[in-house]
Amino acid sequence: MNRLAFFVRIAVGALFAYAGSLKVMNPGQFATDIEHYRLLPYLVIEPLAFYLPWLEIVSGAAVMLGPGRRGGLALLLALTLVFATAIGSAMARHLDISCGCFGSLDTQSLGLSLGRDILLGLALLWLFLRSAGRGKDHFTS
Amino acid sequence: MLLCVALVPAIVTAWIQPDGRKPAWTRAAVEEIAVGKAGNPGPGVIWVDARTGAAFNLKHVPGALSLNEENWEALLPGFVAAWRPGARIVVYCDDQQCDRSQDVAARLQRELQVGNLYVLKGGWAAWLGTQKP
Numbered sequence: 001m002n003r004l005a006f007f008v009r010i011a012v013g014a015l016f017a018y019a020g021s022l023k024v025m026n027p028g029q030f031a032t033d034i035e036h037y038r039l040l041p042y043l044v045i046e047p048l049a050f051y052l053p054w055l056e057i058v059s060g061a062a063v064m065l066g067p068g069r070r071g072g073l074a075l076l077l078a079l080t081l082v083f084a085t086a087i088g089s090a091m092a093r094h095l096d097i098s099c100g101c102f103g104s105l106d107t108q109s110l111g112l113s114l115g116r117d118i119l120l121g122l123a124l125l126w127l128f129l130r131s132a133g134r135g136k137d138h139f140t141s
Numbered sequence: 142m143l144l145c146v147a148l149v150p151a152i153v154t155a156w157i158q159p160d161g162r163k164p165a166w167t168r169a170a171v172e173e174i175a176v177g178k179a180g181n182p183g184p185g186v187i188w189v190d191a192r193t194g195a196a197f198n199l200k201h202v203p204g205a206l207s208l209n210e211e212n213w214e215a216l217l218p219g220f221v222a223a224w225r226p227g228a229r230i231v232v233y234c235d236d237q238q239c240d241r242s243q244d245v246a247a248r249l250q251r252e253l254q255v256g257n258l259y260v261l262k263g264g265w266a267a268w269l270g271t272q273k274p
Contacts, residue, residue, distance in 0.1 A: 047155070071142060
């Protein structure tokens with residue numbers, strides 16, 4: 001079980017760090033992707049477009065490397081919840097948009113993106129509860 | 142802690158602007174134009190209705206094109222087909238309080254780099270006010 005948790009932790013952390021790195025060099029495109037959800041005013045979207053990719057990278061790195069692991073897991077769990085809610089809301093409004101989760105590489109349907117987010121959320125929740133149960137990591141955000 | 146750690150490179154990225162875009166908070170709002178100065182819809186003046194599709198279908202400025210963010214991808218080709226270099230673009234929404242015309246105008250500016258772009262002061266309500274009963 002420890003080995004499984006290790007691999008899941010590395011995979012999830014790397015996935016978020018990778019997703020963040022794809023968006024960090026093109027904040028304009030990411031801002032447009034967020035804008036397509038029609039949930040926030042543009043003045044809020046642009047600072048988010050600079051900040052969220054770095055939050056994914058930093059949290060992903062923390063989950064993989066150790067210091068601040070529980071904080072990283074909690075942040076990624078919260079981000080995944082927000083992303084899944086935004087995708088669900090876009091689906092409910094029949095918006096014809098792409099998720100934007102992996103920058104320009106993201107071409108899959110919103111339904112698949114939502115499924116991926118739910119799986120990621122479950123994995124993160126499992127890792128977080130496991131880590132909370134052990135109480136080994138005292139670095140929290 | 143991690144929230145603060147992420148803030149530092151985010152500020153640096155915003156300062157460097159890796160994709161060369163000017164952030165929205167440093168951009169001025171699209172200039173407003175009064176109904177009397179906007180000009181009538183025609184080859185040299187494109188009126189863009191930024192209200193919802195339902196509101197457009199109910200009534201709109203004759204000759205105006207519908208372009209809103211809900212159906213941006215579907216409606217944009219119609220705008221591109223009508224646009225000619227140098228044409229004046231006048232975007233309107235419901236009234237002075239609505240933001241949709243500013244949003245659509247800003248997006249046209251951002252994505253298509255079109256110039257000669259204005260937002261109708263007072264929007265649809267102002268235009269209606271100029272029409273004879």
